[in-house]
């Protein structure tokens with residue numbers, strides 16, 4: 658059984674709230690990244706009190722109201738499917754705050770966590786605030802929505818990004834890693850991948866491997882699966898006919914994304 662691939666758990670938490678994924682300290686060995694995915698039926702309310710963790714709430718699909726007991730952001734969320742390929746709204750909530758999410762329509766919401774001590778203001782990261790980037794050439798084309806990039810100081814540790822990879826293309830490729838706390842050469846960032854495919858019966862392949870191959874897993878990833886990347890290179894290959902979406906959460910001791918390409922495959926960039 659894979660240590661890195663997670664299937665949806667589909668556990669009813671309370672009426673109208675289903676836990677799809679739980680990669681938090683009780684269920685994961687990651688130290689810096691925590692992740693939950695929840696589904697809410699219209700009208701359902703989910704409340705959580707954060708301890709020493711910050712949280713980025715991403716309205717993956719559907720519309721929600723989000724409040725932190727002081728500020729209310731209502732009717733956020735821009736899409737019914739991620740494959741509308743438009744950015745969505747998110748809310749950053751700092752440690753020691755309580756937040757409530759109320760579903761306006763059927764909604765899937767990502768809760769991205771990282772340890773944090775210093776309180777920062779609650780902040781709406783609107784769809785319009787997402788930096789949209791087109792990366793790569795040839796069969797390495799992908800579109801990126803930067804929700805919380807390292808250039809945005811709204812969070813203490815969290816980095817959050819969405820990636821759309823066209824059918825028959827590769828992303829997180831050539832393979833790169835960020836598992837050495839050795840800036841300015843490389844940063845240490847754990848990472849999680851939440852995947853979707855269009856059409857949903859599709860699949861992608863993700864390999865996670867280290868230089869010494871103490872980790873070397875190639876996983877068949879299906880719709881709504883997660884992949885955990887504690888360390889190592891983590892490329893994704895998308896078969897012809899299927900479009901891939903993933904949501905990445907990264908965090909580590911320093912909030913800088915400085916990756917290192919696998920030297921065996923870096924030549925791909927130099928063709």
Ligand SMILES: O=C(O)C[C@@H](O)[C@H](O)C(=O)CO
Pocket residue numbers: 792799801818820827828829830835848891905916
């Ligand atoms: O550009 C991409 O292909 C996306 C990746 O960079 C992805 O966000 C990641 O692996 C971050 O380390």
